[in-house]
Amino acid sequence: MDRHELSPDLHRVKLDHHDSVRTHVQQQVCDEVQQLERRIETLRLTKAPHAAIMISTYERMISRKKGFLQNWDL
Numbered sequence: 001m002d003r004h005e006l007s008p009d010l011h012r013v014k015l016d017h018h019d020s021v022r023t024h025v026q027q028q029v030c031d032e033v034q035q036l037e038r039r040i041e042t043l044r045l046t047k048a049p050h051a052a053i054m055i056s057t058y059e060r061m062i063s064r065k066k067g068f069l070q071n072w073d074l
Contacts, residue, residue, distance in 0.1 A: 026074040029065050036062050 036058045043051045043058075068074075 022074060029069055033062050033065050
């Protein structure tokens with residue numbers, strides 16, 4: 001049987017149902033948030049040009065990552 005003949009649902013994996021995947025994703029996103037928070041602190045201590053824009057961008061990224069964690073109950 002050609003793979004195109006199979007129902008798409010047979011190949012769909014519900015990754016949110018696998019604890020090891022959930023744990024890995026949670027740890028990865030939390031690590032990314034911590035890294036962004038450190039970048040913000042570094043920018044606040046320097047007089048880098050456009051620091052405010054970069055800080056604002058990183059804060060939005062953190063907010064979205066935290067929202068992702070909340071939406072997926074991670």
